Amino acid sequence: xxxxxLGIQMAYWQETLLKLGVGLAAVLLLxxxxxxxxxxxxxxxMQSRLGPMEAGPxxxxxxxxxxxxxxxxxxxxxxxxxxxxxxxxPAIVLSSTFLMFVVIPAGPSAVxxxxxxxxxxxxxxxxxxVLGILMAGWASANKYAxxxxxxxxxxxxxYELPLVLAVIGVVIQAGSLNLQDIVAAQSTxxxxxWDGIGSPYILTQFVAFGIFMIAVQAELTQTPFxxxxxxxxxxxxxxxxxTGIRFLVYFISEFATAVGFAAVASTxxxxxxxxxxxxxxxxxxxxVVGPLMISTKAILLVGVVFWARFSLPRFREDQLxxxxxxxxxxxxxxxIVVTAVLKVAF
Amino acid sequence: xxxxxxRQKLQYxxxxxxxxxxxxxxxxxxxxxxxxxxxxxxxGTLRIxxxxxxxxxxxxxxxxxYMHRGYEKLTEVRTYAQVTALVNxxxxxxxxxxxxxxxxxxxxxxxxxxxxRAQWIRTLLFEMARISNLILFLGDMAVQLGAVTPAFFxxxxxxxxxxxxxxxxxxxxxxxxxxxxxxxxxxxQGWLADTKATMDKVRAFCDEIENLLMGAxxxxxxxxxxGVIPPDVAQQYGLSGANARASGIDWDLxxxxxxxxxxxxxxxxxxxxxxxxxxxxxxxxxxxTREAANIVxxxxxxxxxxxxxxxxxxIIKVPAGEAYVSTENPLGEMGYYVVSKGDLTPFxxxxxxxxxxxxSIAPWILRGVYVPDIITILAxxxxxxxxxxx
Numbered sequence: 001x002x003x004x005x006l007g008i009q010m011a012y013w014q015e016t017l018l019k020l021g022v023g024l025a026a027v028l029l030l031x032x033x034x035x036x037x038x039x040x041x042x043x044x045x046m047q048s049r050l051g052p053m054e055a056g057p058x059x060x061x062x063x064x065x066x067x068x069x070x071x072x073x074x075x076x077x078x079x080x081x082x083x084x085x086x087x088x089x090p091a092i093v094l095s096s097t098f099l100m101f102v103v104i105p106a107g108p109s110a111v112x113x114x115x116x117x118x119x120x121x122x123x124x125x126x127x128x129x130v131l132g133i134l135m136a137g138w139a140s141a142n143k144y145a146x147x148x149x150x151x152x153x154x155x156x157x158x159y160e161l162p163l164v165l166a167v168i169g170v171v172i173q174a175g176s177l178n179l180q181d182i183v184a185a186q187s188t189x190x191x192x193x194w195d196g197i198g199s200p201y202i203l204t205q206f207v208a209f210g211i212f213m214i215a216v217q218a219e220l221t222q223t224p225f226x227x228x229x230x231x232x233x234x235x236x237x238x239x240x241x242x243t244g245i246r247f248l249v250y251f252i253s254e255f256a257t258a259v260g261f262a263a264v265a266s267t268x269x270x271x272x273x274x275x276x277x278x279x280x281x282x283x284x285x286x287x288v289v290g291p292l293m294i295s296t297k298a299i300l301l302v303g304v305v306f307w308a309r310f311s312l313p314r315f316r317e318d319q320l321x322x323x324x325x326x327x328x329x330x331x332x333x334x335x336i337v338v339t340a341v342l343k344v345a346f
Numbered sequence: 347x348x349x350x351x352x353r354q355k356l357q358y359x360x361x362x363x364x365x366x367x368x369x370x371x372x373x374x375x376x377x378x379x380x381x382x383x384x385x386x387x388x389x390g391t392l393r394i395x396x397x398x399x400x401x402x403x404x405x406x407x408x409x410x411x412y413m414h415r416g417y418e419k420l421t422e423v424r425t426y427a428q429v430t431a432l433v434n435x436x437x438x439x440x441x442x443x444x445x446x447x448x449x450x451x452x453x454x455x456x457x458x459x460x461x462x463r464a465q466w467i468r469t470l471l472f473e474m475a476r477i478s479n480l481i482l483f484l485g486d487m488a489v490q491l492g493a494v495t496p497a498f499f500x501x502x503x504x505x506x507x508x509x510x511x512x513x514x515x516x517x518x519x520x521x522x523x524x525x526x527x528x529x530x531x532x533x534x535q536g537w538l539a540d541t542k543a544t545m546d547k548v549r550a551f552c553d554e555i556e557n558l559l560m561g562a563x564x565x566x567x568x569x570x571x572x573g574v575i576p577p578d579v580a581q582q583y584g585l586s587g588a589n590a591r592a593s594g595i596d597w598d599l600x601x602x603x604x605x606x607x608x609x610x611x612x613x614x615x616x617x618x619x620x621x622x623x624x625x626x627x628x629x630x631x632x633x634x635t636r637e638a639a640n641i642v643x644x645x646x647x648x649x650x651x652x653x654x655x656x657x658x659x660x661i662i663k664v665p666a667g668e669a670y671v672s673t674e675n676p677l678g679e680m681g682y683y684v685v686s687k688g689d690l691t692p693f694x695x696x697x698x699x700x701x702x703x704x705x706s707i708a709p710w711i712l713r714g715v716y717v718p719d720i721i722t723i724l725a726x727x728x729x730x731x732x733x734x735x736x
Binding site: 043046047048049143144147223224226227230231232233234235310311312313314315316317318319 | 377379380385386401488489490491492493494495498499502559562564565567568716717718719720721
């Protein structure tokens with residue numbers, strides 16, 4: 001089997017390797033960009049300080065310095081830790097993150113695997129990380145880590161549901177689970193017969209978008225849902241015993257997942273890589289513009305995540321469950337019913 | 347709530363803690379969580395041993411003493427003038443306020459009274475110490491609840507107050523400015539006007555915190571009804587300061603016992619809150635910060651002229667006798683019981699610090715709460731480790 005990338009004929013393995021390499025580079029670049037832009041600078045200005053200024057212009061190379069620091073640190077296993085599981089846990093969390101990106105399209109053909117069950121696959125992969133977190137919590141042989149791991153398990157499972165239910169509204173409207181189809185459906189749709197900007201689903205599925213972003217905030221364990229790592233209570237929760245490169249892996253996966261979910265949200269609700277109203281949907285220019293479009297949208301949504309993270313206090317565990325089960329899930333269900341009725345009616 | 351309320355349970359925990367195996371192995375039923383002495387939520391080195399059932403606390407015991415510096419003993423080998431440098435470090439966020447009750451006690455023993463200008467400036471600096479202390483509480487409470495940003499605002503705005511304190515005393519944290527019979531120096535030129543301008547910044551900070559944090563639904567959900575202390579329990583445990591006032595006890599030493607300070611001549615109000623929960627404690631402290639800003643402004647306007655030092659001998663020998671003077675410090679009632687035998691040094695000093703009593707209610711109040719509420723309650727009780735251990 002062979003395919004064409006930008007018109008160049010190549011073998012399947014070559015194509016896959018190319019896509020994986022480009023995908024990995026893109027994900028790491030976006031993640032690094034988001035960390036620098038939001039975690040270092042945006043937040044610093046929110047908190048009336050400058051943030052990193054010395055490493056590179058405006059501290060733009062600070063992240064490289066931080067990564068270098070982490071790589072140099074001693075890799076410590078605690079005495080009572082279950083060494084194998086302790087070492088494996090960050091790898092599982094990281095792979096769950098990277099597997100999410102496999103089906104997110106960044107252009108007409110810029111997708112590693114164009115699965116028919118795209119969004120279903122994304123949600124399944126993203127929920128794998130809870131395994132790694134539970135393993136980390138248990139294998140650390142630390143009570144803070146255990147509490148954090150159990151909190152994370154309860155929280156991630158509770159917020160999978162609103163996440164999935166919010167997506168269902170979009171799936172009903174688009175009539176497909178495939179992310180490319182969802183992008184196409186948004187850019188070819190029309191608003192009351194006017195197809196000037198297509199029909200990004202944020203206009204019709206704004207309720208689902210809100211629920212999705214709140215659930216994403218919880219899935220990412222960012223404040224106000226950061227009880228699993230609550231630094232003022234559990235010190236760092238399941239990450240408390242990790243140092244050096246293993247902590248770096250958690251760090252990367254935390255922010256890469258943020259970028260991943262933001263990319264999914266922009267695909268589902270903001271039109272993905274497409275320009276409004278199917279302008280050049282099959283045009284060759286979109287091979288270049290598409291990735292830029294989805295990167296921009298994803299980075300902006302990551303900004304929303306960080307904005308909330310550094311503005312709000314933290315919920316308590318029971319309040320978080322109440323929010324999920326008593327408010328978000330019922331609202332998401334109503335949204336599904338309304339969407340389904342309207343879909344049939346019109 | 348599992349009703350294990352007896353002393354035996356606490357003794358069991360204490361015995362376990364002594365075994366120093368609390369954070370090593372998992373017990374069959376429940377879990378003993380050792381919070382501290384090194385923990386971000388303990389403002390220093392307080393240790394809390396909590397017996398948990400799931401996330402719920404069955405019993406909790408604070409174990410102070412990791413920062414004991416023996417100040418009561420050290421004062422016995424310091425002259426009276428040297429003691430202020432030492433006691434500065436008790437509540438290190440409101441340092442000047444620590445010096446005042448000791449100096450007042452010594453003055454009482456010597457029969458000296460500071461001249462009016464010194465009394466006014468003393469009151470002024472006392473309230474500025476309160477502001478610098480409480481501003482940090484307002485920011486720190488947010489950190490304990492997971493919101494990082496207000497803490498940076500707190501550090502930023504506290505610096506304005508510390509700058510003013512530094513301009514007078516030469517020290518940001520440890521002024522060592524109070525003297526028996528008056529003050530070390532007079533105010534620098536233009537200081538009063540600058541201080542009044544600083545108070546506007548303090549008020550702006552209070553408004554900011556009120557809008558940013560106190561109005562937030564999550565903050566209210568986390569603090570309202572959490573850690574309720576009824577007034578009678580508060581009195582039994584000897585709570586003082588804002589913790590008592592948040593339980594509805596209308597008791598403020600500034601109004602009720604203003605020895606050597608000018609509070610009766612100022613127009614201000616004692617704030618109380620009927621609820622007694624963590625929110626009430628936060629609210630009372632926020633109002634007190636504003637009230638302190640008012641007091642500072644009134645002091646700036648009202649400082650009379652005259653000397654800042656009464657006539658005292660160069661070598662201070664305090665006549666034999668005993669005196670107990672307490673003042674309303676930022677953390678609550680702080681008192682010094684000074685016993686003199688007529689020497690250069692005090693014979694014995696007993697320091698009654700507010701935080702020790704305030705944190706002693708922890709076993710009572712932490713029973714049955716969730717783990718995150720431990721942090722909320724401890725943060726709202728607001729202790730400084732130096733003030734507990736001395």
